[in-house]
Amino acid sequence: MAGATGRDMRDMLGLPTEVDAPRPPPLKKQKTAEKRTAERGMAREVSALMGERAPPVAVIQTKPKYKSKSQRLQKVGKWEWAPFENQARQDGLVLKHWSKRKEAKIRPKPLEGTDGVTAPTDADGGTRTEAPAPEAPYKFARYNVQVERPSYTEEVYINHLQKDGWSKEETDYLMDLVSEYYQKWPVVHDRYEFKPSDHSDQPKTRSLEDLKARYYYVSAILLRLTTPISSMNTAQYSLYETLTNFNPAEESSRKNLAAGHLTRTALEAQEEELLLKELQRIMLSQKQMEVERRDIRDRLGYPPSTNAGIAMQYNTSAALAILYQNLLAADKNKRNQRMRHTNEPANTPASAQAPQPASAGGRDGSATHRDSLSNATTTPAGRPSRASLPGPTGAANDLTPAEKARFLISPPEKAGSSISFGSDRLHRLRTMKSTTQTQKVGAVLTQLNIPETLHVPSQRVADEFEKLVGRIGILLDLRKNREKEENEIAIRSAEKQLKAGTAAGTEGGEREESRVESSAPATSEGRRSSAQQIKLEGGDGGNRGVRKKRSASLTSETSGRSTSFKPLALDTTFALKPEWFEAMILTLAQSVEDAQIARKNLVFQLAHNHRIMLTFFALVATGHQRH
Amino acid sequence: MPAPTSKRIRNTQLRRHFIIGNESYVLPHPLFPDPPDGHTKGWKVYVRPLPNGPDMTTWLKKVQLKLHHTYANASRTIEAPGPFEVSETGYGEFGVEIRLYFAPESGEKAVYREHYLVLAPYGTDEQKARQERENLVVSERLETIEFNEPTHDFFKTMVSEDQFEWLKVLEGRGKGRKKELVFHGETEPTAQLPERPIAAVHGDSGTGMAAGGAWSRLYERQVLGQLQQSGASLDQALEHERREMESRRRKMEELGMAVAAK
Numbered sequence: 001m002a003g004a005t006g007r008d009m010r011d012m013l014g015l016p017t018e019v020d021a022p023r024p025p026p027l028k029k030q031k032t033a034e035k036r037t038a039e040r041g042m043a044r045e046v047s048a049l050m051g052e053r054a055p056p057v058a059v060i061q062t063k064p065k066y067k068s069k070s071q072r073l074q075k076v077g078k079w080e081w082a083p084f085e086n087q088a089r090q091d092g093l094v095l096k097h098w099s100k101r102k103e104a105k106i107r108p109k110p111l112e113g114t115d116g117v118t119a120p121t122d123a124d125g126g127t128r129t130e131a132p133a134p135e136a137p138y139k140f141a142r143y144n145v146q147v148e149r150p151s152y153t154e155e156v157y158i159n160h161l162q163k164d165g166w167s168k169e170e171t172d173y174l175m176d177l178v179s180e181y182y183q184k185w186p187v188v189h190d191r192y193e194f195k196p197s198d199h200s201d202q203p204k205t206r207s208l209e210d211l212k213a214r215y216y217y218v219s220a221i222l223l224r225l226t227t228p229i230s231s232m233n234t235a236q237y238s239l240y241e242t243l244t245n246f247n248p249a250e251e252s253s254r255k256n257l258a259a260g261h262l263t264r265t266a267l268e269a270q271e272e273e274l275l276l277k278e279l280q281r282i283m284l285s286q287k288q289m290e291v292e293r294r295d296i297r298d299r300l301g302y303p304p305s306t307n308a309g310i311a312m313q314y315n316t317s318a319a320l321a322i323l324y325q326n327l328l329a330a331d332k333n334k335r336n337q338r339m340r341h342t343n344e345p346a347n348t349p350a351s352a353q354a355p356q357p358a359s360a361g362g363r364d365g366s367a368t369h370r371d372s373l374s375n376a377t378t379t380p381a382g383r384p385s386r387a388s389l390p391g392p393t394g395a396a397n398d399l400t401p402a403e404k405a406r407f408l409i410s411p412p413e414k415a416g417s418s419i420s421f422g423s424d425r426l427h428r429l430r431t432m433k434s435t436t437q438t439q440k441v442g443a444v445l446t447q448l449n450i451p452e453t454l455h456v457p458s459q460r461v462a463d464e465f466e467k468l469v470g471r472i473g474i475l476l477d478l479r480k481n482r483e484k485e486e487n488e489i490a491i492r493s494a495e496k497q498l499k500a501g502t503a504a505g506t507e508g509g510e511r512e513e514s515r516v517e518s519s520a521p522a523t524s525e526g527r528r529s530s531a532q533q534i535k536l537e538g539g540d541g542g543n544r545g546v547r548k549k550r551s552a553s554l555t556s557e558t559s560g561r562s563t564s565f566k567p568l569a570l571d572t573t574f575a576l577k578p579e580w581f582e583a584m585i586l587t588l589a590q591s592v593e594d595a596q597i598a599r600k601n602l603v604f605q606l607a608h609n610h611r612i613m614l615t616f617f618a619l620v621a622t623g624h625q626r627h
Numbered sequence: 628m629p630a631p632t633s634k635r636i637r638n639t640q641l642r643r644h645f646i647i648g649n650e651s652y653v654l655p656h657p658l659f660p661d662p663p664d665g666h667t668k669g670w671k672v673y674v675r676p677l678p679n680g681p682d683m684t685t686w687l688k689k690v691q692l693k694l695h696h697t698y699a700n701a702s703r704t705i706e707a708p709g710p711f712e713v714s715e716t717g718y719g720e721f722g723v724e725i726r727l728y729f730a731p732e733s734g735e736k737a738v739y740r741e742h743y744l745v746l747a748p749y750g751t752d753e754q755k756a757r758q759e760r761e762n763l764v765v766s767e768r769l770e771t772i773e774f775n776e777p778t779h780d781f782f783k784t785m786v787s788e789d790q791f792e793w794l795k796v797l798e799g800r801g802k803g804r805k806k807e808l809v810f811h812g813e814t815e816p817t818a819q820l821p822e823r824p825i826a827a828v829h830g831d832s833g834t835g836m837a838a839g840g841a842w843s844r845l846y847e848r849q850v851l852g853q854l855q856q857s858g859a860s861l862d863q864a865l866e867h868e869r870r871e872m873e874s875r876r877r878k879m880e881e882l883g884m885a886v887a888a889k
Contacts, residue, residue: 418735422642422771448857456769456847458644464854471861478868485875492882499886 088144149179209248216243422457641774646675648767651746666716673712689728695721732780
């Protein structure tokens, strides 16, 4: 009985038959590490290294089955010292060399005589007994590549090839050189020493490009002569084109540039890079600026700035017709207005604003309707006809200037904003970009007795106010400038004093200087101008120390202070001798006015100090009295 | 969406003057019968046209006045034509927010203006004395509203003669003739500021439509004069500064040379 299969077993046992999807298929013959006994050339281990598969190019050395021994047993070859000719040479020089004589199978017997195998005539006349195989062309003769030399006859030259500065001699010389040196132009140029027969010993110096140009010119013309242009094939034509398009100037400049590049320093290279970057930036920003400018122009409604732009609008006949009509209407308007002006000299009331000439519409019959009036008040005599030519901008132009004044019509301030208020404009004029500036402007305005709100925000008031604020701005700038300049003066005079003072060279000077440094941050507020800022020291004997100006402290304090007319805030602790102050102020302050103001301020301050001291002494005195 | 606005007229601007202000009286006052306790002042805040000017209702259709939140119905709305005023009693000053609604032809949104309600006498002593004497404190401001690039429709309404109708008085021209509307005053109505302060045109109430007569070209000239005066003193200061700058420059040069020399 056959072996019980799994199926039979299951059947017997009553187990469900398996649908054998998961049943493993019969094992494939897996290629295990195969034995590479096939390769004989290598060791077993080496082949194991290589892995399973054979390399693409199987490096298998077959052991030689046997050594060929026949070579050893051959006869020694025969070499002979044979002459040979070089076809590349023109002079027929015959040299000799060792060449192997081949064993010819069939050797035709050399015939007596001159035909048959050619035995080259020897220069020395020697005969050879056994001529070898017929002379093969010299192996290296084929490397003698020659340049195709353009050749021309005398007539051809005279008819076509003549050119200024090039005689036939020179041209021939050039041709010779070129073909001799295989068109290697640097060599040609180097070897070019043309001695014209008429000049004596003066080799003409020509640049490389010159030589090239001449050569190409000649070649091109000869090419053209041999094959007319129409019958040139592609290659020939391209060659012809190249020859004719040779530009010596360009070539030389290009070479100079290349030489410059070769010899440039790193510095130059960097510079170049920087310049290129700059250029790029400029180009980019130019585009940006162009865009911005165009934006602004559009927004302002200016006419296009380029002539092309203006002209291009009117390219079509329709556009031209419209343009003509516009011009006609505009002209009529102008004419009408002129006429009207001559008719009614006193017509416009005193309050009318200056009319815009272009915008006043034309009207035909209305000029007669309006009477000129004797008194200032105008009575509405007759309604001017509104039927008029439609101006270019619409209904607004139908009104006379008088009516416009009556109804308060004028060009708008800001384009695009629909509603604005008169008082807003005044307020806007008053405010500046920064709050400090606004404050300064406000301070000046209050000084000038201008109230916070102007009650009549009309056009005229607003204009006047605008001018005023403009001038205030100028004033503030001047003041700021003044501060800086006074600082500068203070510093310089202090330097001067210092230089004068170091001649005396006292310690007092140094002490004062150091005092100045240390106390510089202490005093801060309310400095008006550097000329009057004096830090005083009491208790110092002599005038020399006192007279010096403390400039170091001044600069640190006055920088950035707003101008105000506040009184000086002197350091009051040391103020003791009033006459010193007066003297100092007068000597240090540079102008009489400053001195006056300073004195006034100082006197005020002194008085204040005196009062303090007096009260203090009084207190002390009373204290003493009591005890 | 309302109907699309007609095209706007470029390069034009319509301007109108009007007055925003308030009057205040010390109570008791005949105009304010029976005020609640604690209220010491009666006041009226208003938006008025110029007495000789065109009708405001051509462009202003509605005014909404927002009083202090302590008032009942703090938001008072007044529609055209009525006088745009609100009378109330109170004791404190506050800012009134005024919202102006424009005519639909203009196609503009409403704008806000603020007015500070002044109740107590102010100004110089003399002014204060007068205010106390007359028992009338007025604080008003001339305001100009500018319509930039108005629509065509709006423009038409704003330039029609009908705006001046409200100033006309029905008057007979003589026997047998029909009564017709005629200007009564001596000055021609115009949207510009009048030349001189105008007394009450209608002659009936001192307050009312014509009380804004103080606003005139004369006053404007005064303001201008003041500005110019200030300008003059400003110029003086500028000159002074410039001169100083010159002298300073010279000094700097000297000093510079001196320092360098040493």
